[in-house]
Amino acid sequence: MKIPPYPHPAVAREGWFILAASALVSLLVSFWSGWASIPFWLFTLFALQFFRDPAREAPEGEGTVLSPADGRIVCVEEARDPHADRDALKISVFMNVFNVHSNRCPVDGRVRSLDYFPGKFFNAALDKASLENERNAMVLDTADGHVVTAVQVAGLVAKRILCHVTPGQDLYAGQRYGFIRFGSRVDVYLPLGARPRVAIGDKVQATSTVLAELPEAEAPASDPGEISKP
Structure with a gap:
């Protein structure tokens, strides 16, 4: 049976909820205070880089x-x-x-x-x-x-x-x-x-x-x- 590859979105699905929630909170805080929102946007950027999931090619070779x-x-x-x-x-x-x-x-x-x-x-x-x-x-x-x-x-x-x-x-x-x-x-x-x-x-x-x-x-x-x- 052929095993299909696990999907490789650019951002891992395990982080979608965290990213969406942090971006929403950052946006809401931005409406109240731009300065106060900076830590929230920094966390959002951190989460984005943490949950990145780049496609990779395996090198050729047996064993x-x-x-x-x-x-x-x-x-x-x-x-x-x-x-x-x-x-x-x-x-x-x-x-x-x-x-x-x-x-x-x-x-x-x-x-x-x-x-x-x-x-x-x-x-x-x-x-x-x-x-x-x-x-x-x-x-x-x-x-x-x-x-x-x-x-x-x-x-x-x-x-x-x-x-x-x-x-x-x-x-x-x-x-x-x-x-x-x-x-x-x-x-x-x-x-x-x-x-x-x-x-x-x-x-x-x-x-x-x-x-x-x-x-x-x-x-x-x-x-x-x-x-x-x-």
């Missing part, structure tokens, strides 16, 4: 893992993937409030499971945020038999994690699947043997940046089917 978010690399290390119960290569992308917060699928794959965990709101740049903050984990099976986990992690001021997919759904690399409001991170867990293409401190863009290359294909434990691209 590549794309960045699921815009931001800065804060972790490249071997770690335990608690969501797929395995040792893995972990790569983490930290998003500040000025980055695009639309999240994209890192690989072609079928959603094995989705798990939401309520938690705290530590600074998302800290390592403990991966295990203690509010988060949503998506485990993917690729057609080559690999398992890739993408975890949306709330940050210090992030109060809403949004995920628009369901278990059993086929996704393509670069497909928009979620959003995190106001500062956060995404952790990607890859099979041991994956080769990182980024280092700590690198700036990355969702879909456009290759995070890593997966190991050579394995025989899949179960056939996740052919993943259709648009």
